[in-house]
Amino acid sequence: MxxxxxxxxxxxxxxxxxxxxxxxxxxxxxxxxxxxxxxxxxxxxxxxxxxxxxxxxxxxxxxxxxxxxxxxxxxxxxxxxxxxxxxxxxxxxxxxxxxxxxxxxxxxxxxxxxxxxxxxxxxxxxxxxxxxxxxxxxxxxxxxxxxxLKTSVDEIVKADSVLQEWAMGGEHQSYELEIDEEALYTIDMRADQSRLDPYLVLNDAQGRRLIADDDGGENLNARLQTYLKPGKYSIQASSAIGSEYFQGPFILEIKKQALPENLTLESGAVLALDGESKSGLYLNEPQQFSFELSQPTQVSLFSETSGFYADITLDGVTAKQQDSNTYTLSSILQPGTHTISINSDEQSGVYTLNLTAQAAPRLATGYALKIGEAVNTIMPSKVSSTVYTLSIQDPGSYVIDMESDAFDTYLLLRQNGITLMENDDNDFNTNSRIELHLESGNYEVHATSFGSVSPNANYSLLVSPAP
CATH class of the missing domain: 2.60.120.380 (Jelly Rolls)
Structure with a gap:
């Protein structure tokens, strides 16, 4: 009809x-x-x-x-x-x-x-x-x-462009991005999130997905930041809550980011604990650094990232994210080689690292664990992790318990730079336990916390044969 x-x-x-x-x-x-x-x-x-x-x-x-x-x-x-x-x-x-x-x-x-x-x-x-x-x-x-409607859909767009666009329904809208200069680029999609909820995907010239983001920008807007070489790419703008909501105005902005001049850090570098900030460029690949200690030392790490969120660890312990792009960690470490790792799911950007060292506070029981002898001590002020040495003479199953009524404990067991096991909550409480068969050799027990720790909080640590 x-x-x-x-x-x-x-x-x-x-x-x-x-x-x-x-x-x-x-x-x-x-x-x-x-x-x-x-x-x-x-x-x-x-x-x-x-x-x-x-x-x-x-x-x-x-x-x-x-x-x-x-x-x-x-x-x-x-x-x-x-x-x-x-x-x-x-x-x-x-x-x-x-x-x-x-x-x-x-x-x-x-x-x-x-x-x-x-x-x-x-x-x-x-x-x-x-x-x-x-x-x-x-x-x-x-x-x-x-x-x-004036739109740049299916047209070539360049860096340093601000496009006033309109979502027209469907799965996505495509924009051909042409890059002339190798550099770090930021692509922002901003809109009324309650109606659209921006979502961005960047593909290479062959249509392969390079990077995607939902809420990387402010107020749930989408942001992509990545290092691009000259060539053609495809930007796909859509809605994270479904194609039926991909309607309404939005802004698409492509910017080339100015880089600091002192980008001296490269993965594999040996770091100095001199308190000097050094910068590097993260290009979607894990970064790893090392430093040496000749005696027990309290090491403090401060890091900032620009344009991406990172997972930053020191000997397997994750640095705490103080705000959107600042990370800190202070740990008492044993003599030997230690590693810092920086990783991110997809984004790229600039990062800085700053390491300082001071003499480790003298704990009454020292830093070596003995089978069957409990360590009752404190987590020193401004320290969130302490590393203990553990020497196993007789192979067998062992239990490592960390208990505290002052903070949420967290345990890691490592050997030769590899995390063998970690534990947060044992039997639905905030104490930690690791039970594992250990061969003869030397290990590291990282006594740390899952959240914040009050100054000089008490805890106990005990290694014993498994029952």
Whole structure:
């Protein structure tokens, strides 16, 4: 049945998000055609939803149909404003090709929010625009305007560009990125998160995914930061909450980041504990550094990252993230070689490392553990980890217990730079236990905490044969 039929006009195919077909009814005789007012580009038309408007028999909302003519592969934006809290649907040959979602926040605002919808035409022909109430209580006057949409979709974009874009539904929108200079680049997608929730993907020229992000920017916006060589790439902008919500305005910004001049750190370097900050470039590959100690030493690590979140560890103990890009760790370490690792899931960026050393506080029991002898000591002020040596003479199963009523304990057992086992909570409490078969040899027991530690907090450490 055509759209001009009055009694039961099917205005489109089943809507994917709701699974509901649109049926409308009007009180005039069936043979009387529905009037589809003609819309012209960039000319506002006035209308009003009232009790005589077409009725959707499925959900009870009222609607007014319009029509307009567009060319093939033309980007179009439809805007409805005024007192009406509105929804918009677009049809082609009676088939639904674009629509806005029900706006929950529209009914909670004193002043109605403008409703907008953007889409790309697929044929040079006539299209239908249906302006509907947001719900059964939505009535009132409105203005509707159809206008060509300026967009960089499927076009080549360059660095240092700020694009005012519009999400047009579907899985994503693509932008061809052309890079002329090897450098670190940041790509931001900013929008109203409650309606869109930005999501970004960067692909190489062959369509292989290089990096993706959901909430890396501020306020749940998306941000990609990575080091790119000259060539062509593809940016895919979409919504993290589904293609049906990929509607509305957003900003796409591509920036080339200025790099510090003193990028001297490279993976594999031997670090000095001199308190001097040194910088390096993280390029999506783990970084590892080492330093040597000749005696028990309290080592403090301070690190900052720019543009990416990192997992930074010292001998397997994770540095605490003080804010979004600052990491700290202070640990009492034994003589020997120690390693610092920096890793990140996908992003790239600049990082700094700063290491300082001071004499380790003299603990009454020393730093060597003996089988069956409990160590009752404190975690010194400003220290979050202490490393003990453990020498096993007789192979067998052993239990290592760390207990405290002052903080949440955490245990790691390492040998030759490899973590053999770690434990946070034993039997649903905040104490830690490691039970493992050990061969003869030398081990390291890292007594640390899962969270913050009050100054000079008490704890006990005991290694004993397994029962």
């Amino acid at each position: 055509k759209l001009s039929t009055l009694v039961a006009a099917i205005l489109g195919a089943v809507i994917a998000s709701g699974g509901t077909a649109y049926y409308y009814q009007q009180k005039t005789p069936e043979q009387t055609p529905v009037t589809h007012s003609q819309l012209q580009f960039e000319q506002k038309a006035l209308g009003e939803i009232n009790t005589t408007s077409l009725l959707n028999l499925t959900d009870g909302v009222r609607s007014i149909p319009y029509k307009f003519t567009a060319k093939d592969e033309q980007f179009v934006k439809v805007a409805v404003s005024g007192a009406l809290r509105a929804q918009i649907s677009v049809l082609q040959n009676g088939q639904l090709i674009a629509h806005t979602n029900y706006c929950e926040e529209c009914n909670s605002t004193t002043r109605p929010l403008p409703t907008t919808l953007a889409f790309k035409t697929t044929k040079d022909q006539e299209y239908q625009i249906i302006v509907s109430g947001n719900d059964t209580r939505s009535y009132g006057p409105f203005s509707v305007e159809v206008a060509p």
